[in-house]
Amino acid sequence: MPKRPRGFVFHDVPVEQQASSLPSPSSPTTHRHTSYTSHLSNISASTTYYSLPSHSKRSRIADEAPTASADGSFDNYDLFDELAAEGADADGLYFLDAFEDDRHEPRKRTAGDHPLREWIPEIPEYLNELIRLEGRCGMATDLCAKCQADGNLFRCEDCHDLSLYCGQCTKDVHIRHPLHRISRWMKTHFRRAILRDVGIRIQLGHPIGEACVNPVHSVKDFVIIDVGGIHEVALDFCGCDRAKARTTQLLRARLLPATSVYPKSAATFRVLESFHLLSNQSKVSAFEYYSTLARRTCNTGIDPPKDRYVTFLRLIRMWRHLKLLKRAGRGHDPAGIAVTEEGSCAVLCPACPHPGKNIPDDWESAPLETRWLYTLFVGLDANFRMKRKKVSSESADPGLNHGYAYFVETTKYKQFLDMFGTLHFEESTTCNNHDALKLAHMKGSQGTDASGIACVECTRHDMKRPSSIGDLQKGERYVNMDYLFFSSMSRHSTNTVAVSYDIACQWSRHIWERLLQYEHTFDWEHGTITFLIPKFHLPAHQTSCQTAYSFNLTINVGRTDGEAVERGWAAVNPFASSTKEMGPGARHDLLDDVFGDYNWRKCTQLPRVLLTKIKEAVEERNEQMLAFQEFEAALPVEHVARWKKAVEQWEKDPAQRNPFVATRPSITLAAARLRLAEEEAAAIASGESITVHEKASTSYMIAAGLEFEEQQRRLNTDVSALGQHSTDLQRAKIQERRNMLQRQLEAWADIQQLYMPGVATLRAQVLASTQNSSPTSAENFPLLLPSTAFTKLLCNPRLLAHEWELRFGQAHETLDDLRRHLRLRTHMYKYKDRFVRGQRENTRARTTIATVEAKVAADADRYRKAYAALEALATPLETSGWNIALRPLLPQDIKGFEEDKNISRDRVQLSWIWKTPRIERSGAVRAGGEVENVDEAEDTQEALRIEWCKSRARASRWWEECYLLLEEMRRVMAFYTWQSLWWEDQADRRVDVDDALAEGLFAYAHRQAELHRDMREFCRKSWAGVQEYTRIANAAIGLPDDTSEITL
Incomplete structure (x- = not known):
């Protein structure tokens, strides 16, 4: 598991600072050793410094070095990530890997770092050894390696022994391994053979080596499916007086019969276990697995094994069902599987x-403060x-x-x-x-x-x-x-x-x-x-x-x-x-x-x-709670008290007014366009509409101008990004966009001329004053909207009013975008600082952050243009009060909530963009610039209220997550304890069985009980330091230690 970033890092500090730049012997370094002691009331730390010779490659120069031991209270410290639980005693002694230096020199590369490259020269030797196995591997005679007999010799492909044996010796060796694959030496090469050829017969119903007085031969081509392939074997059932059923004899040999009457095929338990696990893990199909076994038996198609694919499908289905019942303890129920309850064989969480x-047991009567922990x-x-x-x-x-x-x-x-x-x-x-x-x-x-x-x-x-x-x-x-x-x-x-x-x-x-x-x-x-x-x-x-x-x-x-x-x-x-x-x-x-x-x-x-x-929850909880506290400290106390009361009432009763929802409609460019369109529709219905173009109204003309203004800004940005070494394709795409925009602007300019007579002449004058040898590109085409042209042209007041409405909505909408992008930028910087390591990852992170920075810059530029237009239009429209909510955007105003880290908490100053619309004064602004009176005691700053509620919710959810996770850890270990005891109770439930089955029932139940105890202890060992870790983290931000009720 990769380590998370440390909360703090201890660095080696040289005792003496080298004043000279000339080469000198390595100076000694002072290592700091810190031990932590946990008390009931607080955490204390004891620090000791040791002076040791420094390695020449690792020595560093510092401004000053501590020379004495220090003891101090652990009131203010950075939250650390790693607590080593393994080896901790009952008193809560935890080890902190505080001496990990993130400035280690690069490790010298060894041959082990490039094993494949080191292996390439060895390929001929490896190949020679593979080919050597095709022969007798140095065996010089044609005699059996064991009895020295002459005749046919065989070698087992699955045994570790590479020697060749005669048929009888091969049979003797493989009486306990009847499914091994063998090959026969043909004087010039090996050829595939089967153990049935050397006389191997599998005898069921008796211990290996014990003969049956009345063996019953199975069919000649009894097929057994195993992990090594598909085998045709000679098999004998026991025909003694007290012999068990044929299916029972096969099962006791760990062979699952394909049918319950006169079985002719079976599969070994190990091939069923192998496919069962492989299919669930790698999703391999039964057909692919069976085809692999068939090819492992014969990979040429000359002598394929008998087809048992349908049989294998049936066998694996039977196996899955049997394992389901066995693992659920259904074999231990005296009433049998017929009384199995619905859902009782599922693996519970x-x-x-x-x-x-x-x-x-009394969870239902638990107080409301803790009962939520038992939520499903x-x-x-x-x-x-x-x-x-x-x-x-x-x-x-x-x-x-x-x-x-x-x-x-x-x-x-x-x-x-x-x-x-x-x-x-x-x-x-x-x-x-x-x-x-x-x-x-x-x-x-x-x-x-x-x-x-x-x-x-x-x-x-x-x-x-x-x-x-x-x-x-x-x-x-x-x-x-x-x-x-x-x-x-x-x-x-x-x-x-x-x-x-x-x-x-x-x-x-x-x-x-x-x-x-x-x-x-x-x-x-x-x-x-x-x-x-x-x-x-x-x-x-x-x-x-x-x-x-x-x-x-x-x-x-x-x-x-x-x-x-x-x-x-x-x-x-x-x-x-x-x-x-x-x-x-x-x-x-x-x-x-x-x-x-x-x-x-x-x-x-x-x-x-x-x-x-x-680990993540504790870190995020502390971070979110500190961020919330910083945010709240910069707000008026009376507002916070009112918001807190409102949000707590809503949490208890969702029917109350939701404090997360804005009570006033948001001001956007789209809302302004809709309002103007509705006004024009009403004017058309009453016959008061005055239009000079059959398709484009005044508001549509100005709204289109604002869209072209945005397209020009984007095109300008892309042109600036081309650079000197841009490709032909990149330049072609830019030129195509210019052409398209130019055609649209020319069509729009014709409509603008109808509503603003003389604008074409004014535009020609502007172009003439700035004209150079090359024609004006589309991105520099002067739009001359009313806010720009009214000082030189006689504009209809309705045009000024319409642009005001649209610009006012554009300014507020752009501020929303700016705030959103600033929040994203803050989050991405935090993520990069905490989780991103390495050159490649840092490069990707910086590229992503640069994209967000570009969006922030674009939002700022768009807002400034909107504000400048509003400022120009305010005088002829005689509009006042609008600049209470909207202000000039300075570079120092473009910052997020938590970007004043160098300022103490009690002196944090939020940028005005986070406090708009402001209503501390006697009025607030409507979308049209009109002023309405608002009572300060009854209204609040809506944007701040919603952001405060969201910040509080984020901190609360992470706080709840910590408690839920601790409770879930406790429940996991309690569940395993219960399950181990349940299995122990199953051990001797059935009394009407023979001794061998009773022993199997007893052994399986106790194996399962031990397994669940081991899983519980593994959890306990893995989580040994968690409770102390959370207690220290709670103390770091001043939370009470109320996690002691949850004991791991």
């Missing part, structure tokens, strides 16, 4: 809350890649799992859809026209039995939930999603749930009314349910949804994004091409196994994932 397993986070989504064609049927291809794992039980699901599928639940939408809603009313795809699948999974840890996946018939109908959601909630759920769904704003509107219509189909007592929309999908919703269903603004959800269910599809999509051709039972069984393996891999990654997340 250890970090999610499970009543009776990993959360306190789930997400819903559909995947329309996972189609299934109309092939086979439930009767021809029944499933083996019967709803035991992740797919719901098919019969109940279909009965529910038949009963309630005709009810019309999908009412008209109150949000945007989302695809999920449109697809819900569409017919299923032609020729498909299932148009996709839908699922419910935990969004904190990306694991599929039991009994939560089902097929879709046509789109994401509410009836399908309701069944899957309530089926999932009926198992392993608390009554406090946060549900994320990309159309939650619509699906949740009448969910409880729909539940009543389902007539007690589900047994779940819901408590507090919070419906949210995943963060990536939220911008596609209307404005009201973006605040009411936002993870960022909702309390007690931490930094959950709700998108885990989308990410989870990546693991199953590679199976879409194969499962669409399967029958319904085979498809469900395969996907159940895929989801089970996916969940298990997530379980094994939890120690690393949660540790990484807590």
